[in-house]
Amino acid sequence: MSAVLDKLAMSPPARGREEILGRLFELFRETGYAGASMSDIARVTGLKAPSLYHHFPGGKAEMAEAVADSAADALGATVLAALDAPGERSERIGAMLDAVRELYENGRRPCVSASLMLGPTPDAVSRATGRLVRRWIDRLAGALVETGAGPEAARRAATDAIARIQGSLIVARALGDPTSFQEALDAVEPALSGT
Amino acid sequence: MSAVLDKLAMSPPARGREEILGRLFELFRETGYAGASMSDIARVTGLKAPSLYHHFPGGKAEMAEAVADSAADALGATVLAALDAPGERSERIGAMLDAVRELYENGRRPCVSASLMLGPTPDAVSRATGRLVRRWIDRLAGALVETGAGPEAARRAATDAIARIQGSLIVARALGDPTSFQEALDAVEPALSGT
DNA sequence: GTCTATAGCCCGATAGAC
Protein backbone atom coordinates (compact mmCIF):
# COMPACT_ATOMS: atom_id res chain seq x y z
CA MET A 1 0.00 0.00 0.00
CA SER A 2 1.08 3.58 -0.56
CA ALA A 3 3.21 5.60 1.83
CA VAL A 4 0.30 7.92 2.60
CA LEU A 5 -1.89 5.00 3.61
CA ASP A 6 0.83 3.31 5.61
CA LYS A 7 1.25 6.49 7.61
CA LEU A 8 -2.48 6.58 8.35
CA ALA A 9 -2.38 2.94 9.41
CA MET A 10 0.34 3.76 11.95
CA SER A 11 -1.53 6.75 13.39
CA PRO A 12 -3.81 6.58 16.40
CA PRO A 13 -7.42 5.66 15.57
CA ALA A 14 -9.53 8.32 13.89
CA ARG A 15 -11.88 10.24 16.18
CA GLY A 16 -15.26 11.30 14.91
CA ARG A 17 -16.88 11.13 11.54
CA GLU A 18 -14.88 13.99 10.04
CA GLU A 19 -11.51 12.43 10.69
CA ILE A 20 -12.72 9.03 9.50
CA LEU A 21 -13.98 10.69 6.33
CA GLY A 22 -10.61 12.35 5.74
CA ARG A 23 -8.88 9.00 5.89
CA LEU A 24 -11.45 7.34 3.66
CA PHE A 25 -10.85 10.15 1.19
CA GLU A 26 -7.17 9.24 1.00
CA LEU A 27 -7.91 5.52 0.76
CA PHE A 28 -10.47 5.73 -2.06
CA ARG A 29 -8.22 8.19 -3.83
CA GLU A 30 -5.47 5.58 -4.04
CA THR A 31 -7.51 2.41 -4.54
CA GLY A 32 -10.87 3.37 -6.03
CA TYR A 33 -14.09 1.80 -4.83
CA ALA A 34 -13.59 -1.83 -5.75
CA GLY A 35 -9.98 -1.73 -4.66
CA ALA A 36 -10.79 -0.78 -1.07
CA SER A 37 -11.75 -3.70 1.16
CA MET A 38 -13.32 -3.40 4.58
CA SER A 39 -10.07 -4.56 6.12
CA ASP A 40 -8.19 -1.79 4.25
CA ILE A 41 -10.76 0.64 5.62
CA ALA A 42 -10.30 -0.70 9.13
CA ARG A 43 -6.55 -0.44 8.71
CA VAL A 44 -6.40 3.22 7.66
CA THR A 45 -9.01 4.39 10.15
CA GLY A 46 -7.76 2.36 13.09
CA LEU A 47 -11.35 1.25 13.78
CA LYS A 48 -12.96 -2.18 13.58
CA ALA A 49 -15.78 -2.89 11.20
CA PRO A 50 -18.65 -2.47 13.72
CA SER A 51 -17.47 1.03 14.63
CA LEU A 52 -17.42 1.95 10.97
CA TYR A 53 -20.97 0.70 10.55
CA HIS A 54 -21.95 2.86 13.49
CA HIS A 55 -20.84 5.95 11.52
CA PHE A 56 -21.87 4.68 8.08
CA PRO A 57 -24.80 2.25 8.44
CA GLY A 58 -24.87 1.77 4.68
CA GLY A 59 -21.38 0.26 4.74
CA LYS A 60 -18.81 0.74 2.03
CA ALA A 61 -21.27 2.28 -0.43
CA GLU A 62 -22.28 4.97 2.03
CA MET A 63 -18.64 5.68 2.83
CA ALA A 64 -17.81 6.16 -0.84
CA GLU A 65 -20.84 8.39 -1.26
CA ALA A 66 -19.74 10.53 1.68
CA VAL A 67 -16.25 10.76 0.20
CA ALA A 68 -17.64 11.80 -3.19
CA ASP A 69 -19.69 14.52 -1.49
CA SER A 70 -16.72 15.68 0.54
CA ALA A 71 -14.68 15.89 -2.66
CA ALA A 72 -17.30 18.29 -4.02
CA ASP A 73 -17.10 20.33 -0.82
CA ALA A 74 -13.31 20.44 -1.00
CA LEU A 75 -13.37 21.51 -4.63
CA GLY A 76 -15.85 24.24 -3.84
CA ALA A 77 -13.89 25.53 -0.85
CA THR A 78 -10.60 25.76 -2.72
CA VAL A 79 -10.69 25.63 -6.51
CA LEU A 80 -14.10 27.18 -7.10
CA ALA A 81 -13.71 29.72 -4.32
CA ALA A 82 -10.56 30.97 -6.05
CA LEU A 83 -12.62 31.70 -9.16
CA ASP A 84 -14.96 33.90 -7.13
CA ALA A 85 -12.30 36.24 -5.83
CA PRO A 86 -12.57 39.74 -7.27
CA GLY A 87 -9.98 40.84 -9.78
CA GLU A 88 -8.82 40.37 -13.34
CA ARG A 89 -9.36 37.14 -15.16
CA SER A 90 -5.67 36.29 -15.03
CA GLU A 91 -5.61 36.60 -11.24
CA ARG A 92 -8.68 34.43 -10.79
CA ILE A 93 -7.35 31.77 -13.16
CA GLY A 94 -3.97 31.87 -11.47
CA ALA A 95 -5.60 31.42 -8.07
CA MET A 96 -7.66 28.50 -9.33
CA LEU A 97 -4.59 26.78 -10.75
CA ASP A 98 -2.69 27.28 -7.50
CA ALA A 99 -5.56 25.60 -5.69
CA VAL A 100 -5.45 22.77 -8.24
CA ARG A 101 -1.72 22.33 -7.67
CA GLU A 102 -2.31 22.03 -3.96
CA LEU A 103 -5.28 19.69 -4.34
CA TYR A 104 -3.26 17.19 -6.37
CA GLU A 105 0.02 17.87 -4.57
CA ASN A 106 1.72 19.04 -7.76
CA GLY A 107 0.69 15.94 -9.65
CA ARG A 108 1.91 13.39 -7.14
CA ARG A 109 -1.54 12.33 -5.95
CA PRO A 110 -4.54 11.09 -7.95
CA CYS A 111 -7.96 12.71 -8.19
CA VAL A 112 -10.42 10.98 -5.87
CA SER A 113 -13.31 11.60 -8.24
CA ALA A 114 -11.48 9.98 -11.13
CA SER A 115 -10.54 7.02 -8.93
CA LEU A 116 -14.12 6.58 -7.77
CA MET A 117 -15.47 6.83 -11.30
CA LEU A 118 -13.67 3.85 -12.71
CA GLY A 119 -15.12 0.41 -12.47
CA PRO A 120 -18.28 -0.76 -10.74
CA THR A 121 -19.34 2.01 -8.37
CA PRO A 122 -22.62 2.68 -6.53
CA ASP A 123 -24.93 4.87 -8.59
CA ALA A 124 -24.95 7.67 -6.03
CA VAL A 125 -21.18 7.93 -6.33
CA SER A 126 -21.27 8.17 -10.13
CA ARG A 127 -23.94 10.82 -9.92
CA ALA A 128 -22.01 12.85 -7.35
CA THR A 129 -18.91 12.69 -9.54
CA GLY A 130 -20.86 13.84 -12.59
CA ARG A 131 -22.26 16.76 -10.62
CA LEU A 132 -18.78 17.75 -9.43
CA VAL A 133 -17.34 17.81 -12.94
CA ARG A 134 -20.35 19.65 -14.33
CA ARG A 135 -20.11 22.23 -11.58
CA TRP A 136 -16.41 22.77 -12.16
CA ILE A 137 -16.93 23.28 -15.88
CA ASP A 138 -19.89 25.61 -15.30
CA ARG A 139 -18.13 27.77 -12.74
CA LEU A 140 -14.95 28.03 -14.76
CA ALA A 141 -16.86 28.85 -17.91
CA GLY A 142 -18.90 31.35 -15.90
CA ALA A 143 -15.76 33.13 -14.77
CA LEU A 144 -14.55 33.32 -18.37
CA VAL A 145 -17.87 34.75 -19.52
CA GLU A 146 -17.84 37.33 -16.72
CA THR A 147 -14.46 38.47 -17.99
CA GLY A 148 -15.47 38.81 -21.61
CA ALA A 149 -15.56 35.41 -23.30
CA GLY A 150 -18.43 34.15 -25.42
CA PRO A 151 -20.50 31.45 -23.72
CA GLU A 152 -19.76 28.65 -26.17
CA ALA A 153 -16.03 29.37 -26.38
CA ALA A 154 -15.93 29.58 -22.59
CA ARG A 155 -17.62 26.20 -22.19
CA ARG A 156 -15.15 24.60 -24.58
CA ALA A 157 -12.13 26.21 -22.99
CA ALA A 158 -13.25 25.23 -19.49
CA THR A 159 -13.91 21.62 -20.51
CA ASP A 160 -10.56 21.41 -22.27
CA ALA A 161 -8.69 22.83 -19.27
CA ILE A 162 -10.25 20.28 -16.92
CA ALA A 163 -9.56 17.45 -19.36
CA ARG A 164 -5.92 18.53 -19.57
CA ILE A 165 -5.61 18.59 -15.80
CA GLN A 166 -7.21 15.17 -15.37
CA GLY A 167 -5.32 13.66 -18.29
CA SER A 168 -1.99 14.97 -17.09
CA LEU A 169 -2.60 13.34 -13.70
CA ILE A 170 -3.10 10.02 -15.47
CA VAL A 171 -0.01 10.46 -17.59
CA ALA A 172 1.98 11.52 -14.52
CA ARG A 173 0.87 8.41 -12.69
CA ALA A 174 1.61 6.14 -15.66
CA LEU A 175 5.10 7.61 -16.05
CA GLY A 176 5.76 7.81 -12.33
CA ASP A 177 6.74 11.43 -12.86
CA PRO A 178 4.64 14.52 -12.03
CA THR A 179 6.29 16.71 -14.66
CA SER A 180 3.45 16.32 -17.15
CA PHE A 181 1.01 17.72 -14.59
CA GLN A 182 3.14 20.76 -13.93
CA GLU A 183 3.59 21.39 -17.64
CA ALA A 184 -0.12 20.97 -18.24
CA LEU A 185 -0.94 23.66 -15.70
CA ASP A 186 1.62 25.96 -17.27
CA ALA A 187 -0.04 25.41 -20.65
CA VAL A 188 -3.58 25.80 -19.33
CA GLU A 189 -2.92 29.19 -17.78
CA PRO A 190 -2.33 31.13 -21.02
CA ALA A 191 -4.97 29.07 -22.83
CA LEU A 192 -7.63 30.21 -20.35
CA SER A 193 -6.35 33.75 -20.18
CA GLY A 194 -6.68 34.29 -23.91
CA THR A 195 -10.17 33.01 -24.62
CA MET B 1 -22.88 -4.59 -16.05
CA SER B 2 -22.43 -2.70 -19.29
CA ALA B 3 -24.21 -3.51 -22.53
CA VAL B 4 -20.95 -4.58 -24.15
CA LEU B 5 -20.29 -7.09 -21.39
CA ASP B 6 -23.87 -8.37 -21.36
CA LYS B 7 -23.56 -9.10 -25.05
CA LEU B 8 -20.36 -11.06 -24.47
CA ALA B 9 -22.05 -13.00 -21.68
CA MET B 10 -24.82 -14.04 -24.10
CA SER B 11 -22.39 -15.15 -26.80
CA PRO B 12 -21.15 -18.72 -27.22
CA PRO B 13 -18.06 -19.55 -25.17
CA ALA B 14 -14.77 -18.06 -26.31
CA ARG B 15 -12.51 -20.42 -28.30
CA GLY B 16 -8.78 -20.20 -27.89
CA ARG B 17 -6.56 -17.82 -26.00
CA GLU B 18 -6.93 -14.98 -28.49
CA GLU B 19 -10.70 -14.78 -28.22
CA ILE B 20 -10.56 -15.12 -24.45
CA LEU B 21 -8.05 -12.28 -24.39
CA GLY B 22 -10.31 -10.08 -26.48
CA ARG B 23 -13.13 -10.52 -24.02
CA LEU B 24 -10.88 -9.93 -21.02
CA PHE B 25 -9.77 -6.72 -22.72
CA GLU B 26 -13.37 -5.48 -22.78
CA LEU B 27 -14.01 -6.58 -19.20
CA PHE B 28 -10.94 -4.95 -17.65
CA ARG B 29 -11.62 -1.86 -19.71
CA GLU B 30 -14.98 -1.41 -18.01
CA THR B 31 -14.19 -2.60 -14.49
CA GLY B 32 -10.45 -2.21 -13.92
CA TYR B 33 -8.43 -4.88 -12.18
CA ALA B 34 -9.97 -4.92 -8.71
CA GLY B 35 -13.45 -4.55 -10.15
CA ALA B 36 -13.28 -7.76 -12.16
CA SER B 37 -14.03 -10.92 -10.20
CA MET B 38 -13.37 -14.44 -11.41
CA SER B 39 -17.11 -14.96 -11.77
CA ASP B 40 -17.30 -11.85 -13.99
CA ILE B 41 -14.46 -13.31 -16.02
CA ALA B 42 -16.23 -16.65 -16.30
CA ARG B 43 -19.40 -14.85 -17.34
CA VAL B 44 -17.93 -12.82 -20.21
CA THR B 45 -15.76 -15.65 -21.53
CA GLY B 46 -18.35 -18.40 -21.19
CA LEU B 47 -15.72 -20.60 -19.53
CA LYS B 48 -15.49 -21.95 -15.99
CA ALA B 49 -12.63 -21.05 -13.72
CA PRO B 50 -10.52 -24.20 -14.31
CA SER B 51 -10.53 -23.61 -18.09
CA LEU B 52 -9.33 -20.08 -17.51
CA TYR B 53 -6.50 -21.34 -15.30
CA HIS B 54 -5.55 -23.69 -18.10
CA HIS B 55 -4.91 -20.70 -20.38
CA PHE B 56 -3.61 -18.35 -17.68
CA PRO B 57 -1.97 -20.40 -14.89
CA GLY B 58 -1.17 -17.21 -13.01
CA GLY B 59 -4.85 -16.43 -12.59
CA LYS B 60 -6.31 -12.96 -12.65
CA ALA B 61 -2.92 -11.24 -12.42
CA GLU B 62 -1.63 -13.05 -15.50
CA MET B 63 -4.83 -12.24 -17.38
CA ALA B 64 -4.49 -8.55 -16.62
CA GLU B 65 -0.85 -8.64 -17.65
CA ALA B 66 -1.77 -10.27 -20.95
CA VAL B 67 -4.46 -7.63 -21.50
CA ALA B 68 -1.99 -4.84 -20.77
CA ASP B 69 0.41 -6.32 -23.32
CA SER B 70 -2.33 -6.73 -25.89
CA ALA B 71 -3.28 -3.09 -25.36
CA ALA B 72 0.26 -2.13 -26.30
CA ASP B 73 0.04 -4.34 -29.40
CA ALA B 74 -3.28 -2.80 -30.38
CA LEU B 75 -1.94 0.72 -29.94
CA GLY B 76 1.08 -0.11 -32.05
CA ALA B 77 -0.97 -1.70 -34.82
CA THR B 78 -3.38 1.21 -35.15
CA VAL B 79 -2.40 4.52 -33.54
CA LEU B 80 1.37 4.25 -33.84
CA ALA B 81 1.24 2.64 -37.27
CA ALA B 82 -0.69 5.67 -38.51
CA LEU B 83 2.19 7.88 -37.44
CA ASP B 84 4.59 5.85 -39.58
CA ALA B 85 2.72 6.31 -42.84
CA PRO B 86 4.59 8.47 -45.34
CA GLY B 87 3.29 11.95 -46.00
CA GLU B 88 2.97 15.40 -44.53
CA ARG B 89 2.73 15.91 -40.83
CA SER B 90 -0.93 16.90 -41.04
CA GLU B 91 -1.80 13.64 -42.78
CA ARG B 92 0.04 11.53 -40.25
CA ILE B 93 -1.52 13.37 -37.30
CA GLY B 94 -4.95 13.10 -38.89
CA ALA B 95 -4.48 9.38 -39.38
CA MET B 96 -3.37 8.94 -35.78
CA LEU B 97 -6.40 10.81 -34.49
CA ASP B 98 -8.73 8.75 -36.66
CA ALA B 99 -7.21 5.63 -35.13
CA VAL B 100 -7.72 7.14 -31.66
CA ARG B 101 -11.36 7.86 -32.44
CA GLU B 102 -11.86 4.27 -33.44
CA LEU B 103 -9.95 2.86 -30.47
CA TYR B 104 -12.16 4.70 -27.98
CA GLU B 105 -15.31 4.47 -30.10
CA ASN B 106 -15.60 8.25 -30.34
CA GLY B 107 -15.35 8.70 -26.60
CA ARG B 108 -17.98 6.19 -25.59
CA ARG B 109 -15.56 3.58 -24.25
CA PRO B 110 -12.82 3.94 -21.63
CA CYS B 111 -9.10 3.38 -22.11
CA VAL B 112 -8.11 -0.07 -20.85
CA SER B 113 -4.70 1.17 -19.76
CA ALA B 114 -6.20 3.95 -17.67
CA SER B 115 -8.67 1.50 -16.12
CA LEU B 116 -5.91 -0.95 -15.27
CA MET B 117 -3.73 1.77 -13.80
CA LEU B 118 -6.09 2.86 -11.10
CA GLY B 119 -6.12 1.15 -7.76
CA PRO B 120 -4.12 -1.83 -6.59
CA THR B 121 -2.73 -3.57 -9.66
CA PRO B 122 0.01 -6.21 -10.13
CA ASP B 123 3.38 -4.59 -10.69
CA ALA B 124 3.78 -6.10 -14.15
CA VAL B 125 0.56 -4.39 -15.22
CA SER B 126 1.70 -0.97 -13.98
CA ARG B 127 5.00 -1.39 -15.73
CA ALA B 128 3.36 -2.42 -19.01
CA THR B 129 1.06 0.60 -18.81
CA GLY B 130 3.99 2.92 -18.18
CA ARG B 131 5.83 1.49 -21.18
CA LEU B 132 2.76 1.97 -23.39
CA VAL B 133 2.36 5.63 -22.47
CA ARG B 134 6.08 6.31 -22.81
CA ARG B 135 6.10 4.66 -26.21
CA TRP B 136 3.12 6.66 -27.42
CA ILE B 137 4.70 9.93 -26.31
CA ASP B 138 8.05 9.02 -27.86
CA ARG B 139 6.63 7.96 -31.20
CA LEU B 140 4.36 10.98 -31.46
CA ALA B 141 7.17 13.33 -30.49
CA GLY B 142 9.40 11.51 -32.98
CA ALA B 143 6.94 12.15 -35.79
CA LEU B 144 6.83 15.82 -34.87
CA VAL B 145 10.61 16.07 -34.87
CA GLU B 146 10.81 14.31 -38.24
CA THR B 147 8.52 16.98 -39.63
CA GLY B 148 10.45 19.92 -38.28
CA ALA B 149 9.72 20.43 -34.60
CA GLY B 150 12.36 20.93 -31.94
CA PRO B 151 12.83 17.92 -29.66
CA GLU B 152 11.75 19.59 -26.43
CA ALA B 153 8.73 21.32 -27.92
CA ALA B 154 7.77 18.04 -29.59
CA ARG B 155 7.96 16.13 -26.33
CA ARG B 156 5.76 18.69 -24.60
CA ALA B 157 3.23 18.81 -27.39
CA ALA B 158 3.01 15.03 -27.58
CA THR B 159 2.54 14.68 -23.82
CA ASP B 160 -0.09 17.39 -23.80
CA ALA B 161 -2.01 15.79 -26.67
CA ILE B 162 -2.13 12.43 -24.93
CA ALA B 163 -3.15 14.05 -21.65
CA ARG B 164 -5.98 15.86 -23.43
CA ILE B 165 -7.18 12.63 -25.01
CA GLN B 166 -7.09 10.73 -21.73
CA GLY B 167 -8.61 13.56 -19.75
CA SER B 168 -11.41 14.08 -22.21
CA LEU B 169 -12.30 10.38 -21.91
CA ILE B 170 -12.61 10.84 -18.15
CA VAL B 171 -14.70 13.97 -18.51
CA ALA B 172 -16.86 12.25 -21.12
CA ARG B 173 -17.46 9.36 -18.77
CA ALA B 174 -18.21 11.63 -15.81
CA LEU B 175 -20.71 13.65 -17.84
CA GLY B 176 -22.15 10.63 -19.62
CA ASP B 177 -21.60 12.48 -22.87
CA PRO B 178 -18.80 11.83 -25.41
CA THR B 179 -18.83 15.39 -26.77
CA SER B 180 -15.80 16.47 -24.75
CA PHE B 181 -13.75 13.70 -26.37
CA GLN B 182 -14.73 14.75 -29.85
CA GLU B 183 -13.97 18.39 -29.12
CA ALA B 184 -10.64 17.46 -27.58
CA LEU B 185 -9.57 15.66 -30.74
CA ASP B 186 -10.64 18.62 -32.82
CA ALA B 187 -8.50 20.88 -30.62
CA VAL B 188 -5.52 18.53 -30.58
CA GLU B 189 -5.27 18.34 -34.35
CA PRO B 190 -4.27 21.97 -34.99
CA ALA B 191 -2.19 22.05 -31.80
CA LEU B 192 -0.03 19.21 -33.09
CA SER B 193 0.08 20.53 -36.63
CA GLY B 194 1.50 23.88 -35.59
CA THR B 195 4.36 22.86 -33.31
C1' DG C 1 -9.23 -28.20 -22.94
C1' DT C 2 -13.36 -28.46 -20.62
C1' DC C 3 -15.85 -29.67 -16.75
C1' DT C 4 -17.84 -30.91 -11.45
C1' DA C 5 -16.70 -30.58 -7.00
C1' DT C 6 -14.50 -28.55 -3.42
C1' DA C 7 -10.81 -26.27 -0.54
C1' DG C 8 -9.72 -22.44 2.36
C1' DC C 9 -9.84 -17.78 2.81
C1' DC C 10 -11.50 -13.23 3.15
C1' DC C 11 -15.44 -10.55 1.94
C1' DG C 12 -19.16 -7.33 3.67
C1' DA C 13 -22.12 -7.26 7.42
C1' DT C 14 -24.41 -7.99 12.22
C1' DA C 15 -25.49 -9.41 17.25
C1' DG C 16 -24.74 -8.11 21.47
C1' DA C 17 -21.48 -7.02 25.44
C1' DC C 18 -19.29 -3.09 27.59
Add this chain to the structure above:
DNA sequence: GTCTATCGGGCTATAGAC
Protein backbone atom coordinates in the same frame (compact mmCIF):
# COMPACT_ATOMS: atom_id res chain seq x y z
C1' DG D 1 -18.92 4.47 20.24
C1' DT D 2 -16.03 0.80 20.59
C1' DC D 3 -15.23 -3.85 20.77
C1' DT D 4 -15.16 -9.62 20.30
C1' DA D 5 -17.22 -13.09 18.04
C1' DT D 6 -19.42 -14.80 14.28
C1' DC D 7 -22.46 -15.29 10.12
C1' DG D 8 -23.34 -16.68 5.20
C1' DG D 9 -21.45 -16.17 0.97
C1' DG D 10 -18.41 -15.15 -2.76
C1' DC D 11 -13.60 -15.06 -3.57
C1' DT D 12 -9.33 -17.12 -5.93
C1' DA D 13 -7.55 -21.37 -6.82
C1' DT D 14 -6.93 -26.60 -7.41
C1' DA D 15 -7.78 -31.84 -7.79
C1' DG D 16 -9.08 -34.95 -10.80
C1' DA D 17 -12.62 -37.00 -14.18
C1' DC D 18 -13.71 -36.98 -19.06
